[in-house]
Amino acid sequence: MSSHRLGTGGLVDRQTPIGFSFDGRPLTGLAGDTLASALVANGIRLVGRSFKYHRPRGIVSAGPEEPNALVEKGRGAYREPNTRATTVELYPGLDVASQNRWPSLRFDVQAIGQLASPLLAAGFYYKTFMWPAALWERLYEPAIRRAAGLGSLSGAPDPDFYEKAYAFCDLLVIGAGPAGLAAALTAGRAGARVILLEQDFALGGRLLAERCEIDGMPGAVWAREVEAELATLANVRILSRTAAFGLYDGEVGAVERLTDHLAVTPACMPRQRLWTLVAAQTVLAAGAVERPIVFGGNDRPGIMLASAMRSYIQRFAALPGRSVAVFTATDDGWRTAEAFARAGAPVAAVIDSRRDIVASVRALAGDVPVFLGARVLDAIGGQSLSAIEVIGDHGRRRIAVDGLAVSGGFNPDLAMTTHLGHKPRWSETSLAFLPDALPAHLVVAGAAAGRFTLAEALADGARLGAAAAGMAGKPAAAPPAWRASDETFAVGPLFHVEGGRGKAFVDLQNDVTDKDVAQSVHEGFVSVEHLKRYTTLGMATDQGRTSNVNGLAILARLTGRTIPETGSTRARPPHGPVAIGAFAGLHTGPHFKPTRLTAGHGWAEEQGAVFVETGQWLRAQWFPRPGETDWLESVTREVQAVRSGVGICDVSTLGKIALAGPDVGVFLDRVYCNTFSTLPVGKARYGLMLREDGFVMDDGTTARFGAEDYLLSTTTVNAGKVMQHLAFCHQVLWPELDVQMVSVTEQWAQFAVAGPQSRALLQQVFGSAVDLSDAAFPYLACGAFPLGPTMARLFRISFSGERAYEIAVPAGYGDALVRALMAGGRDLGVTPYGTEALAVMRIEKGHVAGAELNGQTVARDLGLGRMMSTKKDYIGRLMAERAALNDPDRPTLVGLKPTVPGVRLRAGAHFLPIGAAASAENDQGYMTSTAFSPSLGHWIGLGLLARGPERIGEQIRAYDPIRGGDAVVEVVNPVFIDPEGNRVHG
Amino acid sequence: MRIPCPYCGPRDSSEFAYLGDAAPRRPADGDAAAMATYVYLRDNPAGPMEELWYHAYGCRAWLVVRRDTRDHAVTGARLAAGREASA
């Protein structure tokens, strides 16, 4: 049996010992222990070093409010720093280490003389930043970084995975103490859909740690019976090990720990699950956190919240000290004295700052020495508490102790009520902030509402649970009236004992002292928000649960204000630390967003394609052949194959929107700057779409297959945006137009067949029944033809400038189609080509694409001004007429070629007049797209150049300082190949 | 935040794309100044506001959603297509 384990009592299983290690030292705990209770049971006091001053620190609490006992859990990539020992469930093989110490916890170099201490006073980072920068970098920052800190990250990728889940209910209950259990049971019995959250692994809250009775049975037994009944109700879901961390608009965020307590993680089990919970009503029953008192040396290991000491004794059967004193301003502290007496270790003294104590409370201490109207001035000791100095009517007295239970009052855990901006109010009777204005659909029960007795908690829970069930249309039978044992919760005002010799800590986690608060006030930071930021009080991961109110009280006294006048800082989610991985869920690495594959993807893989991400799509970029060592070699071959024979390219990723109805022509006239109402059936037309501010949004072709049957295409990346825009135009602007539209991007597989031999290939595939002669199917024709078991849509459109077609089939036939095209073209030397060759050929033809359609160009800039109809209104017309958008000085599309063959051009290079300095004033535009043209044998580019079209033949400088490019280029017609456009018919 | 889509019921706001103030109406008479106002000028009220939201990952309907900009309380949504009739 461990040195400080009690022989009887508690909710631990003495038959199930659990081996674990702390700083490499093997220890034994029991099933039912937390790491903290197992350390207490082993008599371990010193568990860490503090953030700034490296002071020895012990366990302060028994719950998630723990500011001190932060440890590193796990090894290697599984290492998790700053884990609260009070929330870690013990399991076999648990391996934890203390933090922020070197070389060891007992002997820490930084703590000697507290070397960095002067650097770390309040506001240190604001002040040190004012010093010379060189000193900061070389001296102060490294010193501070070495000195200040908590645990360290592994630096390795998180090896665990996480998932997200959503759930809906009539009543969400946060906290499964007496109030929460009462609410869940009342609503659950009525048939309402209930979700009950509990951050602990056991339900019951304070019932697990207190000597109390409900309906004549011990509180922990009552909790177990309620849990058993809830488990039988199909409409109730219990989520234990699940901490609510934030109230958001209409939903609660919570994180469920699934494997953190398991020695062996089952395969495929996520470590944690992030819940989004949507509830018609939420009952916050999160209880209250005991408040420490600020006095000299109040951080010594062995000083603990009074209620936490009771938890260790009565829930975990672990004795936090053999000779403990109680320092209290509340009735609650006296219950701790009773707990020690029952455990056979009567306390050394009870020190209460109050003088009037009711007899029943006074009796809890039995006959131990009691000091009323007294305070603890200083706590003395090194790595563990050895004595306290008490000041009172008797003067000063030193009492030897090995522990001190402290109770300064209770802070209701009401942070969730403030996440949406609602402010709590200060109660002079409870000496605590209590919920005041509440967010919609959230109510507060029990101690979280400042109703601290067991009877009040049960009554609140029953009443609010019944009300929530009633609102859900499930009226409860008469809510149960549970009988609870008596309790008192009187409290006196005591936040701070002045005059002690030792450092007096307000915020233990961030090492903020009473002197830091005084210095902040002295320097004029008297607003509570300034105090917080200047001293970092309450800004640690514990969110100031144990420190905020004391800090406020000290600030109030120093500034001569009351606590309500001083105000309070606003709590923001998350209420407790949440792993970033939980927020990411499964959206990590390649799963960050979906990957979309075309119907021809498998075929392209067989062909050895190199793929590129285009939006969410993977597209074949080029198809290297054996012996090709460079992408440019492959791309050049593919371009030459298309221009001399025939090539095939998967263009399925282009957005496709089907439009139907009698008003499609009118509609298209309004959304494109050029005219579509004149488009005949069986024809396709290129269109340019503007935004309402006059800038170009997207381009693509629209084909008309029937009187009321159109298919519009968009660029790959803008498919979603254009769909949204067209839906807006129809539903919001012109709902009177009789048009229906639907995205069919994924319904069709589409391939470009390009090159002088393209017709021959298609004729081979379609057979002689389909007439593809230029007379029957001329340039810009479209039509539907039978192909095998389906109908194929054929478009005679060209991006490459060659004779070309696009052929589309329902996506399920896409793989068969591309194989048929390859088979049909074998004798013609058909060559698959990718997006790079596609881009080379469009640059050779001067077609604009994404680099030019960049949201900053108008049609005129792209040489497409004449597409803008003057005979109709359309989106963007009026704004595009603005003078500044028609200024000839605007950069306008031109072609560019190097004056010295062999010089490589790079997109992004800026244009300067030759001889001009490289400055923003001399900037005349930039290169948007470049390619090596296999047809011309040199690099070519497209660019946007001020007064570009007037400057054909001029030489300018293309300057690219980032990649060291600096070339003289000639301004040329952007159509490099076949400017007459003959080959499209060839 | 949840938006009550008339077609789909209450749905998470992450399914929707936000556009902005639903009040401006596209001028039809070719007045450039009125068009500039429509394109660029928006009120920024603190309080209830009617806004255009698009149910992109749902029914693809454009909605007029009534939302309080101070606390994100959504108090109603209707189809934008019928807004003139019900306004």
Ligand SMILES: [Zn+2]
């Ligand atoms: Zn919808």
